[in-house]
Amino acid sequence: MVLSVPDDFDFRNAVCSHGFFVLAPNRWDPTRQALETTIAVDETTAITVTLREAPGHRVAVSADGSVAPPHRQAVRAAVVRMLRLDEDLSPFHDRCRRSPSHREAAEMRFGRLLRSASLFEDIVKVICTCNVAWRQTVAMVENLVSHWGVPAASRHRSFPTPGRLAAASVHELQANARVGYRAASIHRLAMEVTTGNLGLAELEDHHGPTDELIRRLRRIHGVGDYAAGHLCMLAGYYDRLAVDTEMMRFLKSQHPRRRWTANRIKEHYAKWFPYQFLAYWFELWQDYTRHHGRADQWDPRVDGRQITNVE
Numbered sequence: 001m002v003l004s005v006p007d008d009f010d011f012r013n014a015v016c017s018h019g020f021f022v023l024a025p026n027r028w029d030p031t032r033q034a035l036e037t038t039i040a041v042d043e044t045t046a047i048t049v050t051l052r053e054a055p056g057h058r059v060a061v062s063a064d065g066s067v068a069p070p071h072r073q074a075v076r077a078a079v080v081r082m083l084r085l086d087e088d089l090s091p092f093h094d095r096c097r098r099s100p101s102h103r104e105a106a107e108m109r110f111g112r113l114l115r116s117a118s119l120f121e122d123i124v125k126v127i128c129t130c131n132v133a134w135r136q137t138v139a140m141v142e143n144l145v146s147h148w149g150v151p152a153a154s155r156h157r158s159f160p161t162p163g164r165l166a167a168a169s170v171h172e173l174q175a176n177a178r179v180g181y182r183a184a185s186i187h188r189l190a191m192e193v194t195t196g197n198l199g200l201a202e203l204e205d206h207h208g209p210t211d212e213l214i215r216r217l218r219r220i221h222g223v224g225d226y227a228a229g230h231l232c233m234l235a236g237y238y239d240r241l242a243v244d245t246e247m248m249r250f251l252k253s254q255h256p257r258r259r260w261t262a263n264r265i266k267e268h269y270a271k272w273f274p275y276q277f278l279a280y281w282f283e284l285w286q287d288y289t290r291h292h293g294r295a296d297q298w299d300p301r302v303d304g305r306q307i308t309n310v311e
Contacts, residue, residue: 001076003059005085008093010109011053014083016295017285018113023125023138024145025158026114030297037082039117040150040158041074048154049075051083059083064154078117087112087236092275096282105282113281115234119200120193121159122234127182127189127222129230143177144186165190185222203235210237229277239274241265250284 005011015021015035021028025038038048047063054060061079080086089111096106105111116122128140141159148164149157165173165186173183192198198220206213210232217228229242241247243262251260251268258264272279289295 001061001072002054003061003076003079003085005057005059005083006088007057008089008109009057009083009085009112011051011059011083012296013108013110014112015051015114017110017281018115019134020114020116020125021295024142025149025156027156028296028298033296036156037117038149038152038154038156038158039075039078040161041071042150043161043163044150045071046150046152046156046158047071047075048152048156049079051079059085064152082115082117084112084115084236089278092238092278095272095275102279102282104286105278110282110285111278113233113278116159118159119204119235120162120189122231123189123220123223124159124165124186126227126230126234127185128179130182130222130224130227140177140179140182144179147176162190162193166194182222185220188221206235210239213237214240233277233281237274238277241269241276241280247280247284250287254283254287 012033016028020026021035027036028034029036033053035051036048037051038046040046047065047067049064050062052060052062059079061075063075067075092111093106093109096102096104116125124144125137125141128144129137132140144160144165145157148160148168150161150164151157168176168187170183170187173179173187177183179186189198193200203213203216206216213232213235214228217223217231218225223231226242226244229240232238232240233242243265247265248260251258251265266276269276269279285295292298
């Protein structure tokens with residue numbers, strides 16, 4: 001299938017401006033400038049697809065094998081969600097054009113930060129970024145996929161469904177996925193989603209104040225202030241900053257004479273409301289590419305460089 005995209009969409013920036021592009025089941029190929037991923041369409045069926053930029057400012061989605069019509073809709077919905085094709089970022093880009101420090105963000109059509117095929121996958125991955133180095137996050141997610149992902153005809157696996165993780169024990173998650181204390185939170189989340197005690201569709205369709213979304217996310221076991229802030233960004237609410245050690249490190253490196261606290265960081269980005277997170281992330285990603293080169297040219301399969309723990 002070929003998907004139309006918004007005028008301010010850029011494929012490489014949408015995929016390679018957020019660390020999720022190196023987390024399983026995603027596989028970025030810098031030579032082909034293509035993202036391969038495997039999407040679960042139900043508990044027993046997964047489909048491996050490759051996403052590429054297509055002529056006419058579109059995105060081509062090719063599957064490894066034939067896809068039944070009902071599954072085509074599931075794949076399409078997952079790709080639209082991952083690439084945020086239904087978001088309007090033109091107000092953010094208009095603001096950037098008026099800012100010397102962020103004008104390049106508009107020129108690059110920056111801001112559609114890659115997310116997962118489902119909110120469940122987003123939550124688990126964000127939990128796996130808490131209090132841990134990035135290389136360990138990569139390993140944890142890879143272990144979850146290799147042990148509990150739904151197998152596809154390609155022999156790749158999708159991210160595990162809630163049902164598959166609910167069927168695993170906390171001990172199995174600790175032993176096989178090596179997620180440590182996070183196993184209890186991941187298992188509890190999977191159980192609550194599977195039993196219907198946590199409605200992810202309601203969270204996904206939230207249209208109220210960000211404060212309310214934060215409160216609802218904080219009720220999820222294992223989701224604290226940082227994780228809730230990052231999940232708000234993934235949900236398209238950019239007026240909350242996920243303050244963590246990486247943010248502190250970055251701001252100290254840019255402004256060494258200032259003494260940074262969480263409140264001062266919020267004040268520093270307040271002028272960007274309601275796009276504080278995107279303004280910060282553009283600065284951070286620019287700094288990363290200055291030191292490590294363009295992310296779309298980095299091959300995590302053969303390149304020894306590690307993305308810093310920007311999650």
